[in-house]
Amino acid sequence: MRMASRNQPWALGVLAASLGIASSAIAGGNYASVPIDDDEQHLIDSANDLADYFATHSLLYSDPQVLSLVRRVGHSIRPQPTDDYIEYEFFVLRDPSPNAFALPNGHVYVHTGMLARLHDEDQLAALLAHEINHVAGHHGIVDHRAAKKTTITGMVLGGLSVWGGLIAVGLQTSVFGFSRELEQEADDRAAQVLLASAYDPHALPELLDILGHDYEGLDPRVPTIWSTHPEIQARAEKSRTLVAAMPHREHQEEPFESTVLGLRTLTIQDYVQFDYPRTAIALAESLIERYPSDPQALLLLGDGWQGMGGQAPVDPSALTTSDKKHNRRDHAKKTREQRLAKQLETEEGRASYTQNLARAEDSYRRALALDPTFAAAYRGLGEVYEQQNRDREAAEAYLTYVRSAPDAPDRPIVVSRLKSMAARLKESNSDRS
């Protein structure tokens, strides 16, 4: 069923897992040539088909400059393929979760949400070096073979005893334990790849630090192959030790920064839309630091504060695991409106709601102070006023927006809000008269 198979809105992991790339191997990689049998060739064929699947479902991010950047960096550090079924190619998926994965056929996919969090080309190189080593080490094939062995063992044990099922689960746990070894192997080799290139090897622990951020206070964070890895902080520390003696090199911020600016904006919008406001605020604030005179960055910040509803800003590190699990359950089961209604039942929630709307208004006003013709800020102000029941001011702001930006893509939405406002204004006018 759709809701069962796609209940993680950003998870492509199900497909990835079915192709045997979701980190469940029980041995180290093999960096020499690995002949494959017919069954494994089928795995490669499926990996090739996946590119068509992503294209057909419009999931490929096709900005030519971003693609060119990722491909240039990827091809500059990749090794020669050891087998004819490996052909290195690099793709970007339109997905705000901070994720990347590699298929056994050499196809490496990076999510827009991952690119949006990186600071420079060196960190991108670190990410791709890690993924490339999953391909070069044939981790997908190794994983596939290991999974088959485990399944067979589990079935045999399962047939012998009522405890068989549990034993099979135990084997799976050991599989996940070995998986950490494979991830570590890819990290270790990535450091060597960076050392041999013009990039800074110290970008590797930086990358892992970035991925360790849990802005939302959810447990786990936005679930992906990368972010759910239980040892990401430990991996960051280990890679810091690994590169400690390696030379520091100057990071290349350009042309990376100018190339991914549009993608950063898109990703923050996605986080607002899909109810991850704390992440949106954190990324928008980072954008404002880089572009202090850009009204667009302030607009995104305002949208993030609006999305907070009645939530108080929290320090995720102060949350207990139980708090995080509760947050995650709430996030998964309740709609945004349901959670807001619940928050507004408490005084604390009402106070947070008022404060968040005030912060949003302040961001939109700052955007207009930078550029009084920046129409989208009026849309934001209209939304804030509407939530504050300031109907006349909301209607004025919306009118300014639709007149200043007649071709705005969200015009139908704003006009429909004006339609529903007309009735309230009529009522208010008749009360006044």
Next chain:
Amino acid sequence: MIGAKTVIVVACVATVAWSTHALAEKSTPEFASGATRPRSIALLPVEAVVSRARVVETEALVDDGLVYGEAFNAQVEAALKEKGYKVVVVDPDRINSDAQLQEYVVDANRGFDDMMAKYKPKKLETRALNAGDSVRLLADRLGVDAIAFSTLNMTITAAGKALVAGFLGGSTSGTSSNLAIVNGDTGDLEAFFFGVAIVTPGEKTDQEMENYVATVAERTTNKMPPADPSSRIDVATSDEETIDEVDSLLKR
């Protein structure tokens, strides 16, 4: 022991039957009465997953998913047209050749998935499920009253696997699909239809697969009520009229 197993099996069958019934035809009261029932529907590409369960693993047949997904959509299109709806088919070629449309479709799909992750029949009936502004923008762009999202899941099971599953549990053959209708004006989920078909174990020919697709498509769409143009209330107001009206109200 056998008695306990029998009870469990009966309970499982009853649960499946109940949940299938619960999912089979859910709609808002307004959709059922015709007040919010659309006249025109845009049919997005189906999310199709075809997999083959073997003794030691289950593999996704990505290519087959694309082929049978297309066949499913064609069946749904025909069924909706027969019920009197104007159907706008939004195929992948059209989506991928129009960057703005692509943006809307990707966002609408995400909004829909996010909404369905929180699905409960009660929430549907009380209009607590909304796919967001992206669906409204998509409907506006396509000039339709509603957007139809659908899913097709097909699992083919090798005979050996079916035998193992019989003893030890695990994946078995089957086909299921669903069709959700989202209101293009409000983004609310209006209706949800679900269909299943039993697939016998063993390899299948292309023709057999197509037959399963046709069966499950028919079972998914047969509870969808026909279009009822007379019951939908339409107040046609242009954007400019709305803007002028609000402007004049503000000046009073």
